[in-house]
Amino acid sequence: MSTGLLTVSPGALAGVSLKMSNKRGLTNIKRVRLGSVALACLTERKRQISVGGGFRSMGGASQATVQTNLTGLTEADFQAAADAAYNAVFAALAASGVEVLDNSALLAALRESEPPQANGTEYSFPEGNKQSSKAVIYGASVFGGYVPLPEWTPASPGLAGIGSMGLVMSANRVATLFSQQAGEDGVPILGVLIGVSPVRIEADFGSDWRVPDAFGNGGLARTGTLSTETGLSSHPLLTKLEVFPASGKPAQIRTEDEIGIQGGVGSLADTTDGVTQAAQGIGNVLSAFGGSGRQSKTTRYTLEADVPSYTAGVAALASDVTTALAGGLS
Numbered sequence: 001m002s003t004g005l006l007t008v009s010p011g012a013l014a015g016v017s018l019k020m021s022n023k024r025g026l027t028n029i030k031r032v033r034l035g036s037v038a039l040a041c042l043t044e045r046k047r048q049i050s051v052g053g054g055f056r057s058m059g060g061a062s063q064a065t066v067q068t069n070l071t072g073l074t075e076a077d078f079q080a081a082a083d084a085a086y087n088a089v090f091a092a093l094a095a096s097g098v099e100v101l102d103n104s105a106l107l108a109a110l111r112e113s114e115p116p117q118a119n120g121t122e123y124s125f126p127e128g129n130k131q132s133s134k135a136v137i138y139g140a141s142v143f144g145g146y147v148p149l150p151e152w153t154p155a156s157p158g159l160a161g162i163g164s165m166g167l168v169m170s171a172n173r174v175a176t177l178f179s180q181q182a183g184e185d186g187v188p189i190l191g192v193l194i195g196v197s198p199v200r201i202e203a204d205f206g207s208d209w210r211v212p213d214a215f216g217n218g219g220l221a222r223t224g225t226l227s228t229e230t231g232l233s234s235h236p237l238l239t240k241l242e243v244f245p246a247s248g249k250p251a252q253i254r255t256e257d258e259i260g261i262q263g264g265v266g267s268l269a270d271t272t273d274g275v276t277q278a279a280q281g282i283g284n285v286l287s288a289f290g291g292s293g294r295q296s297k298t299t300r301y302t303l304e305a306d307v308p309s310y311t312a313g314v315a316a317l318a319s320d321v322t323t324a325l326a327g328g329l330s
Contacts, residue, residue, distance in 0.1 A: 016324040017256040025243055025251030029188050029329045032093070033103040035110070035178050036147035036191040037086045037140050039314065040238040041078055043070045043122065044134040045197060065298040068199040072266060072305040075120050078138045081196075081311045082119075085318035086140035089192050092322035098329060106181055106189065107143065114173045116145030127237060135195065135238065149191045149242050150175050151252065178244040186246045194321050195238025196314055197258075198231075198265055198303050232313040233260040234321050241325040253328035261317045266305040272298065 020026060048065040093100050110116070119138045126132050139146040148171040178189045236255055243251040
């Protein structure tokens with residue numbers, strides 16, 4: 001059973017830290033056109049922590065890994081979520097004092113010169129620090145697909161990177177078109193990408209005192225825990241506002257941290273051993289304890305989404321994220 005969704009408070013949004021590039025391109029923006037609104041819906045998220053032993057430890061590092069997978073959503077469900085996000089972005093910009101103008105002529109020019117990418121393609125996003133994500137990308141229906149921009153494309157090494165070169169080239173052409181159109185029209189063009197994670201994974205580190213055993217293992221040892229919490233949160237690496245001003249170079253705004261929607265968006269189950277077991281939606285914890293030899297623990301969770309809750313949550317999240325990002329416009 002899913003529970004109700006609660007948005008974060010306006011006060012919390014006011015405290016969201018933003019990272020901005022080319023601040024000059026973010027000034028005096030009161031009227032815009034939307035060139036792209038897309039969701040990167042995480043279908044898999046993996047997080048690992050490694051904890052070394054204490055000063056008396058003779059063992060190796062311990063590792064804990066959590067992997068979560070999202071199921072239960074069809075292509076139509078993801079599309080509905082993307083359309084709900086588009087409406088929420090439009091409304092949130094207006095509420096922030098930014099007038100959103102008709103973009104039909106812009107989209108016609110876009111379709112003629114650079115048709116959008118097909119919705120539903122899955123991409124892998126290595127994140128560093130032994131983390132990785134997989135996400136399907138959907139653009140709102142008004143765009144006819146996913147309209148990519150340069151910094152939205154996954155950067156994969158080796159042969160995987162070669163396979164994404166067509167997407168990179170398309171994104172560059174879209175960016176060129178947006179810059180030209182904004183200059184000719186005198187109205188900035190915005191692109192909004194929101195990474196939607198259905199499960200937040202948080203790492204915590206500390207230390208604990210253990211009585212040394214006969215082999216000298218013990219003493220002060222490092223501890224680490226990975227906890228999961230259902231709900232929706234924006235993925236900072238996949239959440240960006242691109243701005244193509246009427247003059248000058250493009251600018252970007254992104255959040256440093258996650259923005260979260262509290263509440264259930266489905267049923268979480270422990271599927272580590274291939275046998276479904278009931279799991280609490282909040283506070284599932286996997287611990288690693290350094291100091292008594294190498295250990296390795298892996299837990300896999302599967303979240304069966306509740307479609308109405310997921311769609312409503314995406315709309316609420318898109319509204320909060322857009323409100324926060326619009327705080328970088330002036």
